[in-house]
Amino acid sequence: MKKITVNFTLNGDAVEVSCEPDKMLVDVLRENLFLTGTKIGCREGECGACTVIINGDAVNSCLIPAAKVMGKEIQTIEGVADKGKLHPIQAAFIEKGAVQCGFCAPGIIMSAKALLDKNRTPDRGEIREAIAGNICRCTGYVKIEDAIRHAVRVLNEKSARGGEK
Amino acid sequence: MWQKYLFPEDVKEAVSILSSSNGLARVIAGGTDLMLDIEGGRHVIEKLVDLSRIEELDQIREENGIIKIGANVTCTKVATSELIQRKAPALSQGARKLGSKQIRNIATIVGNVVRAQPAADTAVPLVALGAVVEVVSANGTRTMKILDTYGAGFAESNIDSTSELVTFLYVPAHGEQEGSAYVRLDKRKALSLPVLNVACKISLAGETIKAASIAMGPVGPGPRRAVDAENALAGSNTSAENIHSAAQLVRNQCDPRNSLVRGSKRYRVAVISELAERAILQAVACAKA
Numbered sequence A: 001m002k003k004i005t006v007n008f009t010l011n012g013d014a015v016e017v018s019c020e021p022d023k024m025l026v027d028v029l030r031e032n033l034f035l036t037g038t039k040i041g042c043r044e045g046e047c048g049a050c051t052v053i054i055n056g057d058a059v060n061s062c063l064i065p066a067a068k069v070m071g072k073e074i075q076t077i078e079g080v081a082d083k084g085k086l087h088p089i090q091a092a093f094i095e096k097g098a099v100q101c102g103f104c105a106p107g108i109i110m111s112a113k114a115l116l117d118k119n120r121t122p123d124r125g126e127i128r129e130a131i132a133g134n135i136c137r138c139t140g141y142v143k144i145e146d147a148i149r150h151a152v153r154v155l156n157e158k159s160a161r162g163g164e165k
Numbered sequence B: 001m002w003q004k005y006l007f008p009e010d011v012k013e014a015v016s017i018l019s020s021s022n023g024l025a026r027v028i029a030g031g032t033d034l035m036l037d038i039e040g041g042r043h044v045i046e047k048l049v050d051l052s053r054i055e056e057l058d059q060i061r062e063e064n065g066i067i068k069i070g071a072n073v074t075c076t077k078v079a080t081s082e083l084i085q086r087k088a089p090a091l092s093q094g095a096r097k098l099g100s101k102q103i104r105n106i107a108t109i110v111g112n113v114v115r116a117q118p119a120a121d122t123a124v125p126l127v128a129l130g131a132v133v134e135v136v137s138a139n140g141t142r143t144m145k146i147l148d149t150y151g152a153g154f155a156e157s158n159i160d161s162t163s164e165l166v167t168f169l170y171v172p173a174h175g176e177q178e179g180s181a182y183v184r185l186d187k188r189k190a191l192s193l194p195v196l197n198v199a200c201k202i203s204l205a206g207e208t209i210k211a212a213s214i215a216m217g218p219v220g221p222g223p224r225r226a227v228d229a230e231n232a233l234a235g236s237n238t239s240a241e242n243i244h245s246a247a248q249l250v251r252n253q254c255d256p257r258n259s260l261v262r263g264s265k266r267y268r269v270a271v272i273s274e275l276a277e278r279a280i281l282q283a284v285a286c287a288k289a
Helices: A025-032 A088-095 A105-118 A124-131 A142-160 B011-019 B032-039 B075-080 B082-087 B089-097 B109-114 B123-128 B227-233 B240-253 B265-288
Strands: A004-010 A013-019 A051-054 A057-060 A073-075 B004-006 B025-028 B047-050 B060-063 B066-070 B132-137 B140-145 B164-172 B178-185 B196-205 B208-217
Touching: A013 A025, A025 A051, A051 A105, A057 A105, A088 A105, A088 A142, A105 A124, A105 A142, A124 A142, B011 B025, B011 B047, B011 B132, B011 B164, B032 B109, B060 B082, B066 B082, B066 B109, B075 B082, B075 B089, B075 B109, B082 B089, B089 B123, B089 B178, B089 B196, B109 B123, B109 B164, B123 B178, B123 B196, B123 B208, B178 B265, B196 B265, B208 B227, B208 B240, B208 B265, B227 B240, B227 B265, B240 B265
Parallel strands: A004 A073, B004 B047, B025 B047
Antiparallel strands: A004 A013, A051 A057, A051 A073, B060 B066, B066 B164, B132 B140, B132 B164, B178 B196, B196 B208
16 A cells, blocks of 8 residues: 655654554554554543543544644653653652553543643543543542642642743 | 545535545544444545545634534534533533543534434534534535434434535524523443433523423434424423423433443333433523523
């Protein structure tokens, strides 16, 4: 099959990928770009393990043809830490014990990041709505929710101190 | 799977690609259902025709009391649109219940209609609100009521996405003393098919119901209107007794299947009236607010 060229921004860098025209974004990320932090759970949009952020919105990368993301800005879990320094959401997941087997964690962190990037004062309902598309079979979600609430506090303290926005 | 992925710049170009492809090109909007359908072998396709670069299809706008919603508008945009929250609340509520945040960020409400599932979270309120779709093909433009887009069979649409596309939905905006609501019964709050859903629009004149429109699913191949309950409500006052007795009549237009996923026919017929009563009460409260 004749390959196509897809250009997009990935974690801040311009990338160009040559792939089959019917390849899904999740497979391009994992197989062409070797970014295996984005997981494949169900391949039908039910589990959220493949969640990435496109132009600011959390989406299921298993349901999006790679061709469709031409020209868009994509963030994956690999782009969340800043030069090796964990993002407050990642740090909070560790601190609050929100990671057990870890398979769902990248997807949930991307869902949480999409929320907190837009809303620095989410209430419990908004947090639950943001991660309702991510299935975790280990934690029971309580510690995940605690971790996200903790990350909100840390982010807000940071910006109150005039640090990161 | 497809060999070409195309981004037409306008509707005319999209139609011309479709009409020159002998049924082997198909429209993709959000694609959340379509990708699974293709994977499952439901369609044979050579080309996908992506609408996302056709800018005029991104709009949500009110013109002369009608809300115009383009084919690229996602469920998230509908759910968070202040205009729709105010003037078509049942649609806003339905859009917010569909799938998950990740799905709502991609899936479009036009796609939700064209996919023709019997209990689609946005299609059922669109039926109650009296929406119409505009369909464009090489033969020209036509408008259809939402219910007329459903074919005779399960998940069958009369809109053929290999030769035509829906460009816009037109939803009558609520005027004075009008209100609407959407209720859903489900096993989980996210990523679950509705066991049942009901949408209702009410127009009041003081304490009297001038007109009622009730749509429900999945109680047949597509959404169904509860015409007996609608007729019983029209002209009656908004007392709790009237609403309760009218809600019992929705069963007359209700013929659900036994479903392992959605529940038994007996159970669903037993609870549909309760859901309808809630939807009517909420729509009346909305009209009075």
